[in-house]
Amino acid sequence: DTGVSQDPRHKITKRGQNVTFRCDPISEHNRLYWYRQTLGQGPEFLTYFQNEAQLEKSRLLSDRFSAERPKGSFSTLEIQRTEQGDSAMYLCASRPADRPWSEQYFGPGTRLTVT
Amino acid sequence: ELKVEQNPLFLSMQEGKNYTIYCNYSTTSDRLYWYRQDPGKSLESLFVLLSNGAVKQEGRLMASLDTKARLSTLHITAAVHDLSATYFCAVDIGGNQFYFGTGTSLTVIP
Numbered sequence: 056d057t058g059v060s061q062d063p064r065h066k067i068t069k070r071g072q073n074v075t076f077r078c079d080p081i082s083e084h085n086r087l088y089w090y091r092q093t094l095g096q097g098p099e100f101l102t103y104f105q106n107e108a109q110l111e112k113s114r115l116l117s118d119r120f121s122a123e124r125p126k127g128s129f130s131t132l133e134i135q136r137t138e139q140g141d142s143a144m145y146l147c148a149s150r151p152a153d154r155p156w157s158e159q160y161f162g163p164g165t166r167l168t169v170t
Numbered sequence: 171e172l173k174v175e176q177n178p179l180f181l182s183m184q185e186g187k188n189y190t191i192y193c194n195y196s197t198t199s200d201r202l203y204w205y206r207q208d209p210g211k212s213l214e215s216l217f218v219l220l221s222n223g224a225v226k227q228e229g230r231l232m233a234s235l236d237t238k239a240r241l242s243t244l245h246i247t248a249a250v251h252d253l254s255a256t257y258f259c260a261v262d263i264g265g266n267q268f269y270f271g272t273g274t275s276l277t278v279i280p
Binding site: 162 | 205212213215218262266268269270272273
């Protein structure tokens with residue numbers, strides 16, 4: 056059990072470019088979550104997968120954002136045509152299927168800076 | 171829309187003192203979680219509270235849950251510098267997402 060990992064840890068991009076982040080959950084966890092955290096705020100929910108199915112999406116997830124989890128293992132979050140307001144820490148978390156009441160286990164995050 | 175409010179937002183306390191952080195939420199839930207976040211780092215789970223009256227303790231921290239009052243508390247006993255961090259409560263609605271509070275930034279001064 057190596058914990059939740061995210062790649063890259065930091066990304067600097069120019070406005071208008073597309074970026075993609077990857078999350079590898081803890082191996083036996085079938086539930087995967089994406090959050091966004093801006094400075095001085097708590098994390099805000101973006102989307103949730105159970106296995107490969109995307110079951111819930113926040114209104115924060117505009118049509119420029121898309122997330123996938125094609126084989127029910129790792130997940131990717133893509134932001135198209137980035138804007139300065141997209142600058143934030145993007146956090147991934149996972150949770151085991153057999154203990155849905157357990158805490159969510161968070162990865163180290165990807166810090167995105169849009170210039 | 172569910173609201174999760176913490177107070178205080180900022181807390182500066184002397185080593186050795188006691189204090190309580192409050193977390194109020196606006197809808198029914200019996201699942202409440204506390205996390206710690208150090209600057210530039212991710213979130214570390216502290217406590218999982220799953221029923222009315224639940225109380226958990228770890229070291230100098232103790233958390234409790236009153237689902238009827240929609241209130242959770244995080245009590246700090248005899249604070250030490252290592253407890254300096256931001257503390258978040260989070261409410262789970264339906265198992266699909268966490269709603270996080272605004273966070274309490276704690277600074278423990280010698």
